[in-house]
Amino acid sequence: MTKTSLPPEEKKVADKVVIFSKELIILLAxxxxxxxxxxxxxxxxxxLDKTGADEKAFAFARSIVNDSTTKLMEIVTFFGSHYFLIPANLLVSFYFLLTKKSRYSIKVSAIALSSVLIMLGLKLLFNRHRPLIPLLEPARGLSFPSGxxxxxxxFYGLLMIIIWREERxxxxxxxxxxxxxxxxxxxxxxxxxxLRVHYFTDVVAGFCIGSFWLLLSSFLIDRIRPAGLKQA
Known part of the structure; x- marks a missing residue:
């Protein structure tokens, strides 16, 4: 018995369904x-008040403290601060507006704003104070999860999603x-x-809930098709 092939248009639809199903499974996982x-x-x-991982992480960090590493960590931490990320989000959103990729511009803005609100809400909910042994200046605000x-x-994860989906x-x-x-x-x-301004568990929790919100919000925004909005 010969295998019947689908017409080109139906084959394209079938391929899209398969790709969407695989993406959905990966997203759900x-x-x-x-x-x-x-x-x-x-x-x-x-x-359970289990903080052994935090203590071990601080012990390791203390073992490698020196002036050069401290300066490097100050530079690195700047790229995760609101001093950098707020203008970076604005610039990326403006860039996509100029290049007429409205979908990406809306996605960058929506995820940036919503993530700030969620982060502040979670910090207030858990109300964990920061470590009392900062290496340099103490940080303001609450500790869990790491902002x-x-x-x-x-921010960086969304940029990678956008780059990954582009042909180039x-x-x-x-x-x-x-x-x-x-x-x-x-x-x-x-x-x-x-820099001892966050516990190890703060950081891991921040990565986890940030990844969760990035994937969920990105997926939901992709499913929305406002009238007159051009798909990027």
């Missing part, structure tokens, strides 16, 4: 892992950029522990 890890960390820290980790994942650059360059972004995120997270 990422949602579940990120949210579960965040809940697990919060349960251990606030209900640097949360906001950095939302070359796939090899996309992987190089992805690795560099992941490395930057890890360094930003570690800088907060090194």
């Amino acid at each position: 990422a949602f579940a892992v990120s949210l579960f890890t965040f809940i697990f960390i919060a349960f251990r820290v606030f209900y 640097h980790a949360f906001m950095s994942v939302c 650059p070359h796939p090899v360059l996309k992987w190089v950029l992805l690795i560099l972004v992941v490395a930057l995120l890890l360094f930003i997270g570690f800088s907060r522990i090194y």
Whole structure:
């Protein structure tokens, strides 16, 4: 029995359905892992009062403290601060407006604003005070989850999603950029522990809930099709 082939138009639709199904499965898995890890960390820290990981992380950070590393960590942590991320979000959003990619401009703005509100709400909810042993100047505000980790994942992660979905650059360059972004995120997270303005669990929780919100909000915005809005 010969296998019947679908007409070109139906084949395109079928391919899109398969791709969408795979993306949905990956997204659901990422949602579940990120949210579960965040809940697990919060349960251990606030209900079981388990802080061994925080103490070990501080001990390791103390063992590598020197002037050169401290200066490097100050630079790295700047790229996860609101001093950098607020203008960066505005510039990226404005860039997409100029290039007539309204979908991306709306996505950048919506995720940036919503993530700030969620982060502030979570900090007030958990009300965890910062470490009392800052390496340099003490940071203001509450500690859990790390705002640097949360906001950095939302901004840099969204840029990577956008780059990954574009036809250019070359796939090899996309992987190089992805690795560099992941490395930057890890360094930003570690800088907060090194400078002793966040606990290890603050940083991991920030990465987890930031990833969860980035993927969820990005998925929801992609499903919305406001009248007259051009799809990027």
